Amino acid sequence: MRIKILLLTFLALSIQAAVKQPNILFLFTDDHALNALSAYGGPLAKIAPTPCLDRIANEGMLFKHCLVSNSICAPSRAVILTGKYSHLNGQLTNREVFDGSQQTVSKLLQKAGYQTAIVGKWHLKSTPTGFDHFEVLKGQGQYYNPMLITNGKNVKHTGYTTDIITDQSLKWLKQRDAKKPFFLMTQHKAPHGRWEPALRHLNTFEKVKIPEPPTLFDYYSGRSAASANHKMGIAEDMGPNRLMFRYSSKFTPEQFKIFDGHFRPRNEAFEKLNLQGRDRTRWNYQRYIKNYLRCVKAVDENVGRMLKYLDENALAKNTVIIYSSDQGFWLGEHGWFDKRWMYEESLHTPLLIRWPGRVKPGSINANLVSNLDFAQTFLDIAGAVQPSDMQGRSITPILQGHTPENWRKTHYYHYYEAGGHGVPLHYGVTDGRYKLIRFPDSKLDTWEFFDLKTDPQELKSRYTDKDYIQKINALKEELTRLRSQYKVVE
Ligand code: CA
Numbered sequence: 001m002r003i004k005i006l007l008l009t010f011l012a013l014s015i016q017a018a019v020k021q022p023n024i025l026f027l028f029t030d031d032h033a034l035n036a037l038s039a040y041g042g043p044l045a046k047i048a049p050t051p052c053l054d055r056i057a058n059e060g061m062l063f064k065h066c067l068v069s070n071s072i073c074a075p076s077r078a079v080i081l082t083g084k085y086s087h088l089n090g091q092l093t094n095r096e097v098f099d100g101s102q103q104t105v106s107k108l109l110q111k112a113g114y115q116t117a118i119v120g121k122w123h124l125k126s127t128p129t130g131f132d133h134f135e136v137l138k139g140q141g142q143y144y145n146p147m148l149i150t151n152g153k154n155v156k157h158t159g160y161t162t163d164i165i166t167d168q169s170l171k172w173l174k175q176r177d178a179k180k181p182f183f184l185m186t187q188h189k190a191p192h193g194r195w196e197p198a199l200r201h202l203n204t205f206e207k208v209k210i211p212e213p214p215t216l217f218d219y220y221s222g223r224s225a226a227s228a229n230h231k232m233g234i235a236e237d238m239g240p241n242r243l244m245f246r247y248s249s250k251f252t253p254e255q256f257k258i259f260d261g262h263f264r265p266r267n268e269a270f271e272k273l274n275l276q277g278r279d280r281t282r283w284n285y286q287r288y289i290k291n292y293l294r295c296v297k298a299v300d301e302n303v304g305r306m307l308k309y310l311d312e313n314a315l316a317k318n319t320v321i322i323y324s325s326d327q328g329f330w331l332g333e334h335g336w337f338d339k340r341w342m343y344e345e346s347l348h349t350p351l352l353i354r355w356p357g358r359v360k361p362g363s364i365n366a367n368l369v370s371n372l373d374f375a376q377t378f379l380d381i382a383g384a385v386q387p388s389d390m391q392g393r394s395i396t397p398i399l400q401g402h403t404p405e406n407w408r409k410t411h412y413y414h415y416y417e418a419g420g421h422g423v424p425l426h427y428g429v430t431d432g433r434y435k436l437i438r439f440p441d442s443k444l445d446t447w448e449f450f451d452l453k454t455d456p457q458e459l460k461s462r463y464t465d466k467d468y469i470q471k472i473n474a475l476k477e478e479l480t481r482l483r484s485q486y487k488v489v490e
Helices: 002-018 051-058 073-082 105-111 161-175 253-273 277-312 371-381 466-485
Strands: 023-029 061-063 115-120 133-137 147-150 153-156 182-187 319-325 351-354 363-365 411-415 426-430 434-439 446-451
Touching: 023 277, 023 371, 051 277, 051 319, 051 351, 073 105, 073 371, 105 115, 105 182, 105 371, 115 161, 133 161, 161 182, 161 277, 277 319, 319 371, 411 466, 426 466, 434 466, 446 466
Parallel strands: 023 182, 023 319, 061 363, 115 133, 115 182
Antiparallel strands: 061 351, 133 147, 147 153, 319 351, 411 426, 426 434, 434 446
């Protein structure tokens, strides 16, 4: 028996060696809205283009509907590492410490012969496991002069964090063992708040008025009490750090002179205006969105640096590039910043994949895919076994133009961090056109139902509309089925 197992293992390894395993480069950001990535063609695409990210889409596949399972930072990262919903991987909110002793995709890729590394934002509190090299920000990290926990040691860096994360990723690539395939997760802090742009971008968009979303002034009338109770308003909830009246990074004196030299006179001029009401909200929006887009611009430039390195080192052909973010984000729609809701802008996350020779350049896919699928997709790309307890599905057939007939038609969502920015616990299901959300909190205990075809901005819940009774009941049944399939526990 033992000899048979050894023979089988040898055979498996020989087959693996014969097929050259592609490298996997996972480029990841924090809080990147689809509306701030020009390949998605949103309202800001012309004003704030992202040419390097667009290049990945142009040379690969853009996913229009990549939906997260829990729209918040640490939980999304845990879903990606484990291929399991939050209730099974234990990371329900940003508060828990990730259990690194469990099965993760990085450990499985190591076993499949990969060199693994993570550089940048980790945000899971525990020490990263399953990585040959880790170099991660402590907690949220800061935009300038970050400290990177480098294989257990604290190492201080001077400069702009988005640039440094790329510098360190390239440094690791240069010294890796070129005989083995690599799995590198380059994970930016940007464009997470508080949005401190690079010095070179302080004046970008300075003379432009960024168009306001049509729902910047939303009174939440047409929906349950849930959304009206938010605490993520551009009007009231941004505070001095998000608006650059106070800075979050510890600057060097030289950096401070330039950074403060930009914002201080503008802040003083603003205070003299004494803006009130809608004018004040509009000013907040411009201040917020410009700094957010400036942070995205640095990400885009740094994605360009990574692409250039692959091109110049004959790595482009045999490297699969996946670009994504931990969730979407509100860029003023419904008057909000932040994420968390099962509504469209925070439910969607960008997903662009380039795989030369496998993915038809410039393809666009509209299937419901999810960050739950990433782990199995990485394993499938590597030719490794996908454990049966993972809950997603490899999207490699879709990448090659063949969506399986039984691909998911509905997506289950569950947000647990009750109270964060005023967002209550909720869960729900969508089939891409219709969306049913339950807010089970005992004080609220309510449902919402949207028809995205007639109401893409989700301004009117049709939960009590008789015309939709059949659809609502069908989605309720589907919700029960999904909760059972995914082993959701109350
Ligand atoms: Ca995030």
